[in-house]
Amino acid sequence: MREEEIIEKLQRLGLTKYESLAYITLLKLGPSKATDITKESGIPHTRVYDVLSSLHRKGFVDVMQGSPRLYKPVNPEVVLEKIKEDFIEDIENLKKAFLELYREVHGEDLPEVWTIQGFDNTVERAEYVIRTAKHEVLINTPLEFLKLLKGDIRARKDIIFVIITNVGEEIPDWLRADNILLARTGGAPWLMASWVIGDIDYALFFGALPRDKRREKFYSFWAKSPKIIQNYMHWFYTIYFDNSEVVKPLNYEALPKPLSLVNIRTLITVLKYVKLPKKIEVVGRLVDTKEPVTIEGEVVDYEYTPLTANITVRSDGKELKVGGIGSYFEDVEGEKFILLE
Template sequence: MKEDEIIEKLQKLGLTKYESLAYITLLKLGPSKATEVTKESGIPHTRVYDVLSSLHRKGFVDVMQGSPRLYKPVNPEVVLEKIKEDFIEDIENLKVAFLDLYREVHGEDLPEIWTIQGFDNTVERAEYVIRTAKHEVLINTPFEFLGLIKNEIRSRKDIIFVIISNFEEVPNWLKGDNVILARTGGAPWLMASWIIGDLNYALFFGALPKDKRREKFYSFWAKSPKIIQNYMHWFYTIYFDNSELIKPLNYGSLPKPLSLVNIRTLITVLKFTELPRKAEIAGRLVDTKEPVTLDGEIVSYEYTPLTANVTVRAGGREWKVGGIGSYFEDVEGEKFILLG
């Protein structure tokens, strides 16, 4: 990265241009006198002491007392990690503050579905879904849109992707071991696109816009496990199950343990391996809603448009485990961890 780019990024973190120059200079020189910083950086002598004092207050510089006084740069990893922690804390505090403000006015929590205006904003939200997912991402969209988010897809090797599109051929960036691809079966998929990340976020929109309508484009953004669970069900039963599998999962090459949150994704993954399969499942007993963890083996599964569950042998008995909202099974599964 060029020095001008580093200075620009430091300014985004709250440093002035002179402060950025002084810190970079100290990183080059090591502990130095103010006059040396002035000579190397070009910062006016009349300003350099104020600049170094400000850097000290902000945690970028340590002052070594003596004659002459020396200024030492704080390790970049230390100072940047502290900025990161403070930034994350500020964001979390703002979230709480915004929710409190909303409740004061409306007397209720924020709505679970929002409207997003503008196609570029929709692309950014799709990238965010992929970037923040911890377990799995389900995508049903035209290949044209996949191309717009390919960098995010390509960068995530630690989650499972299930992707449906109008593929003609499979590009290299979609050939990862963690990717399952299906070629759309036709009709309904043209009318809607889905990008679903775990049970945390889901993005839904219709046909891609023409250039003149990009700013008037609308998509829908959901943040509700119950709603997203329904979206996941529709994703599999309406789209994936009616499409042609063209690239399987390479289960044997994936790092273990492998965590998933949707029962149909779990069963889809199990279809690419052999049973029994060691697993740990966290959830709640359907009858009492008490938390339960099953540590055992998945020995079979059932998968139909109406039913999806696995049979787990654990604790000397067999348990039927479904997904969120289960009522026929023994356990409502919330997290599924394949151990090997």
């Protein structure tokens, strides 16, 4: 990266141009006198002490007292990690503040589904789903779009991916990771829509990919509602996944345990490739009373049809039927499934 680009990015993080120049100069020189920094960077001598004092207050520079006084750059990883933490905290606080402002006027939650305009904005939302997921991401999309998400998919080794795409006979290396279950699309259902779903928190869906002239007129839809997303997950499996061919299963034994999932059909899809029984912890609610419950036991069986998905958990000598969110006929409505081995 060119120095001009680095300075521009530091300015976006809140540094002035002179502060950016001074910090870059210190990284080059190491602990230095103010006069050396002036000579190397071109910062006017009348400004350099104010600039270095400001960098010290912002945490970019340590001051080494003595004669002459030396200025030492703080490790960039330490500085940037602190900025990242502060930035994330500020964003979370802003999200809460904006939601409170909205509710003061409208007296309700934000809408559950939004329209996203512009192809680039759609790509950014898809990347956001992958970056923020805590347990699993479900993706049904052409390989052309999937390639745009390659970097984010590669970076997440700590979640499960279930991916359906029009992959050929040769599977790309970046889709061969242990935590990816890859399926080749089965035909007609493929034509209906693309989906990127993260846990039960966020979902993005859209139709055919745009040609170049229509990128700005492209529309997608963004949902943030567990009630809606659980239906999307159901459609993802029963319409798309169940009509596709698995070409690369998970490497379950290589995955770190415990392994947490939030969708009952994802759990059963994983269990199809392992030997039962498997130790599990289920966090959820009793269907009859809605009372919170945590069950630890062994998965001894499962049932999977277009209409039904549940597991049988043996715990303390009893067998309980555990379904997903919105269960009616099971004993337990599971909200989180933690495979322990």
